Amino acid sequence: MSGRPAPATRASRGEELAARFDEVRSATCRLAEPLSAEDCAAQSMPEASPIGWQLAHTTWFFETFLLAQAIPGHRPFHPQYGFLFNSYYNAIGERVARPLRGRMTRPGLEEILEYRRHVDAQVRALLERADEAFLLRHGPVLELGWNHEQQHQELMLTDLKHLFSLNPLEPAYRAGPHPGAATAPAARFLRREGGLHSIGHAGTGFAFDHEAPRHRVYTHPFEIASRPVTNGEFLRFVEEGGYESPDPWLSDGWDWVVAERIRAPAYWKREDGAWRIFTLRGTRELDLDEPVAHVSYYEADAYARWVGARLPREDEWELAASEVPVDGNFVESGALHPRPVAVAAGGELAAPAGLFGDVWEWTQSPYVAYPGFSASPGALGEYNGKFMSNRMVLRGGSCVSPRSHLRASYRNFFAPGARWQFSGFRLARDV
Amino acid sequence: MSGRPAPATRASRGEELAARFDEVRSATCRLAEPLSAEDCAAQSMPEASPIGWQLAHTTWFFETFLLAQAIPGHRPFHPQYGFLFNSYYNAIGERVARPLRGRMTRPGLEEILEYRRHVDAQVRALLERADEAFLLRHGPVLELGWNHEQQHQELMLTDLKHLFSLNPLEPAYRAGPHPGAATAPAARFLRREGGLHSIGHAGTGFAFDHEAPRHRVYTHPFEIASRPVTNGEFLRFVEEGGYESPDPWLSDGWDWVVAERIRAPAYWKREDGAWRIFTLRGTRELDLDEPVAHVSYYEADAYARWVGARLPREDEWELAASEVPVDGNFVESGALHPRPVAVAAGGELAAPAGLFGDVWEWTQSPYVAYPGFSASPGALGEYNGKFMSNRMVLRGGSCVSPRSHLRASYRNFFAPGARWQFSGFRLARDV
Amino acid sequence: MSGRPAPATRASRGEELAARFDEVRSATCRLAEPLSAEDCAAQSMPEASPIGWQLAHTTWFFETFLLAQAIPGHRPFHPQYGFLFNSYYNAIGERVARPLRGRMTRPGLEEILEYRRHVDAQVRALLERADEAFLLRHGPVLELGWNHEQQHQELMLTDLKHLFSLNPLEPAYRAGPHPGAATAPAARFLRREGGLHSIGHAGTGFAFDHEAPRHRVYTHPFEIASRPVTNGEFLRFVEEGGYESPDPWLSDGWDWVVAERIRAPAYWKREDGAWRIFTLRGTRELDLDEPVAHVSYYEADAYARWVGARLPREDEWELAASEVPVDGNFVESGALHPRPVAVAAGGELAAPAGLFGDVWEWTQSPYVAYPGFSASPGALGEYNGKFMSNRMVLRGGSCVSPRSHLRASYRNFFAPGARWQFSGFRLARDV
């Protein structure tokens, strides 16, 4: 009868949120630590954003959707930051055109870090005195905020990799040798039965709006590869003329190959007869056992067709992923690069391996709303639903994703020609 | 008295094919009859092709896939026509870059018509002496050929409409007044139950490869509008600022609106305070009861969001369409323009109306392969599968489609920003 | 002492103008005679115009600047032709954007020829009853009109050549073999003294506004080549890497070479180890003795620098040209292609040869106003003065210029990257 765990729970819930908040926010800053002010200001292409902009934008999110809602008479840190650091949230106000972000040299890195500290302190102060009503009302946006920030943690690394790759000095983001090599096991096709299944987010934890609702889907029997395609396998495609004939390509894909003069995955280059690869630790020899990364959907699809297979659909992928834990090579490993799938004692893989981490896996599913989907109301609803055209779904996370950010139902999406993410793929087949 | 129906059947099958061939081929020529040599040579935009090119390309199809296969030692009509009049069939050889087709003034219309007569005569000669083996082997390509040609019949009219719309003289393709006006009935949402259904081509008649295989799909309960959205309904969107705020738009859609300065459906223009519309019979006042046409996927999607609804998925559309006959306003009506849905006596519509003809209806389904799809082998397989990225499915045919070309399983597809087809839409809702 | 030659003179002046008018107008039609309706409708690039458009535009000139001024209550042939066939004459009204001209399939060739006949008849009727006052007032515009038309005669042939060059069938505008080959004499540099000279139009005959006023210019001593650079000479530049290093190129020129992937003069192509050239009589072997044609200013300038010389200035060219008659290979020869400079008996050339006809010669003079220049008033003044930026002067006329159109003071001008004209060059040097 005694008990009364509620206050304790509330306190611990507030503390827990504060701890989680701190963890994510400080992780972001740690990622930026090796970088100079110049590194943080540059924008290498319209699709990328300056690191500094991302440091501020993730902060603006908490200021706008938490502080401004929860603190009566809240005064923004700077009257124009709402304009400068808004991204797609069109409902909130005009924003700086994306391709111009790299020209905003003010505020500088120091002011942006000051902005972070200022907002962080205000959020923490709120959480210290948060009661149940507060947590009920504002907890979800806090959680959305750090999940949003985790997405930017990954983007910061991929945007930076792209930026550094353009520099003739080939700078390394992190020093030190790559983790030791390993041998990828032979790939097998694993058969899975069809039938009525459910996919989408099920549990009680956080998920983005587009992972819901969990819903039934009829899946046909299929086979899925035991591991992603490797550099060595993809190299055959490169060297046997894969990029030289339109045959295996989608029509849009071939136009892209011709227009962009694509000849290999991004960051590969042939020097003195050897293939080398630019990584976040600088340039080194191509490791044939690693999963291939930085390929576009077009390349993944063309390779699959070339070997007589196809890419998995997202329901197939999710079914396979529901068999295994969310385990793999994430940003926490420090590798910052895909690693060969570990060989079990017996050699061949019986269960699909490498589904989480290493490389995002392109599926052949265009990014669309699940049946019954409804976007979150207001500005937050612009988060995902706005992009439901001309994008393909990728699944599983990469070597630069935070582990806690991922789950089997997680849906990532990019345009089919994008390849600055750690995007790879595995094969599937009809049976 | 055993029968011997076989020869008779063979004869009649050959004759039947010959009759059908003649019918399609002559229909194509009739469409070009009102046009000058200049009209047939021009290309109004990269997505369109000159009429003359289409007259030749559809002929090249029969020459390449039928004559060259069936006639030993076949000599092509002209050694370079294979190069000039190939379209996407990359497996067959280099082709003239699409945007340059309008600069090929030779061969001229007269030579192209001669080419048609030459190939037609050869095809007919083949069919006259065709035996069972021949029909078994070459019948399918003949059938594919005229279905392909029917697609070009529609494109010839929509490409020409676009070309004429750019001419300050506003030429009319066909003279005479528009068919009399009518009043569109009020739209209702019709509920359909979910469950496991099958979609895709079922029967024994012709279908394109991408309509197969017929396969099970789990459909959630939904509501579908009893008729397409009308000009009058869409006008409200135009006049109440639909094009002026990013709110209802997909991100790509809003970029398109801004970049192309879109303010209304294609072919609408505001003159002296009144909305007018360019048609194949010249410019006239906007009829508010007609289904809206020449809108992009982005516009259809934005309108649906604006009124709190959505577009149907292609399985939903096909389920609804399987209830009704393939009936409506097709090219054979001669209207060459959408007409208001006819009001039944009672007024309201109990079954969905206007599904076939009038306007192609955008669905919210991206164009992808059905489970188990395999493209036809060789060059013919480049027909549809090559386009399975960045396209959305449209269903039902239009006022310039030949009636015999359509069925409930028919899938059309265009890029989401395309709007030179007679593309409209109807609404759907989750329940 | 009676005499009274005036009426006779007036009559003969009117007749003379009518004869000249007829001659120019019919020459234009003769140029179009070998062409199909399709040939006359197409536009191969934004800088070119359809032949049909030019047939109409030159007619519109007389209708607008002569008929509409001289005939009270003049009714235009068609109310929208003023809009369709206006070119740069911005003062007259909105015009069809240049790159869209190839999409105007109506009016067709037949209607355009009817338009020509209609306007010609009206002009002739005017001239038949023209009195002195009329001739005084309207004679100059008539003269301007046919000089304008002669410019279009040349453009019709160069625009058509460009159009045909894009056609894989490589059509010939005129049948028959090329005129027999000849050997170009060795080139010499001829010295001319400097000092105060006058250049610009001097006589009483027709000249364009920008050839006036005749004015003094101080010319420094110089040397000018005895003939234009030949294909054979330019071939050395091509084969010794002229296009592969930025050294001899202007900065803008090298950007152009890289962006356009220029490797040789326009219409040259290397096939099976031999250089061939596309001409108005089809494709044939490259004749090394002909003056090189279809080079841009950038190419001419780079070649000159590569051999340690320069291009002449326009005053230098005009001084040299004032020594020789306007004689050479013009459109009237029927060659439609440059011919080797004829060798005089002795072999070497003492006076500069080939200054007129064959190829327009790039000078190193940007196209600017002469001191004291004033544009003609009104719409006619938009003729030349509007282009006095980013253009270089060419002199001397080409193998497709009408002989009567040219004189020593004649100034042509094109953007430095243009090369669809018969543009070549000769060398000069400082002394």
Next chain:
Amino acid sequence: MSGRPAPATRASRGEELAARFDEVRSATCRLAEPLSAEDCAAQSMPEASPIGWQLAHTTWFFETFLLAQAIPGHRPFHPQYGFLFNSYYNAIGERVARPLRGRMTRPGLEEILEYRRHVDAQVRALLERADEAFLLRHGPVLELGWNHEQQHQELMLTDLKHLFSLNPLEPAYRAGPHPGAATAPAARFLRREGGLHSIGHAGTGFAFDHEAPRHRVYTHPFEIASRPVTNGEFLRFVEEGGYESPDPWLSDGWDWVVAERIRAPAYWKREDGAWRIFTLRGTRELDLDEPVAHVSYYEADAYARWVGARLPREDEWELAASEVPVDGNFVESGALHPRPVAVAAGGELAAPAGLFGDVWEWTQSPYVAYPGFSASPGALGEYNGKFMSNRMVLRGGSCVSPRSHLRASYRNFFAPGARWQFSGFRLARDV
């Protein structure tokens, strides 16, 4: 044995060069002092370069053309800086494509400043032990080096102004109020007689290759305005529709107005009914008496035509400038903005005022070689001669030019559409 001035002279000549070198080098660094690392890394448009790049490029010039020539076995500071910081000097090696300079975040500002110190120390060490032979051989390149650096001093300020203008925060490069206003005197036309004159560099001091040789030119009588056109005068053009009709514009100019949607000089904006202007001290009200700045050649030419005048030719400008001392509002004044021409006691100006400083003055002369011009040999010769196409000459220097950099014969040149320099103009007329 008195005398022995030679060593003293040598010493003093070496010391003098060292002092001048130090002065220019330190002035450059002072200009960068108010800037952050981010400000120095960004590139606002392809035509501009990052400040940091310019700090390094000007240093690379001395390393490449002085140290590497003068020091046997010279080792470059960094093996790739030659690649990174080369600009147009194609003869020296591949260079980073200009539009990508803003993506080179390494080396950072600190390393670049270290590079400067390193090279400066080496240059000073050379000069300390320089003998006559050394000075004879290397003195000219040293002098060219600092003149080159002075050009970049000006570009650093104009590039930065452009960069800051894009930032919604409208940062000020320098704090503090603008210098007090003044009233511009009425403009008069001053007549100058024609005849044979000489222009080009005459004296013994430094001049760029393209200012030579001094040569005779025949100048026609002309009138030149007593001062540059003011903001107030240009505002009339803006407000009376100057940008709304093609009439006063060159054809290329009107295309530019339409394509770029130009409505006023750069950095002008209309807010709440008042015209404001962005300056290096932030945004303030438009001062009607200041010379108009940041107009393109097209705007200058259109204005001149609109008022029935023209721009001066460069020989006319140079003749007028030879009457007055090189005096005016230069970077040393600290104003960093044009100032109204000072009114002499009497009011009207008898001699042309404001020729030097304030604003560069567009002339109607395209930038071409003077008769007898020969580019310096080798890589240094790429300095100016490479740009002799599509550029117009500007004269007189601006409010951000170093005074010691200018002279009457100084020729600046930009594309006719450029307007991020302090470019204005004065009127001229034929007489």
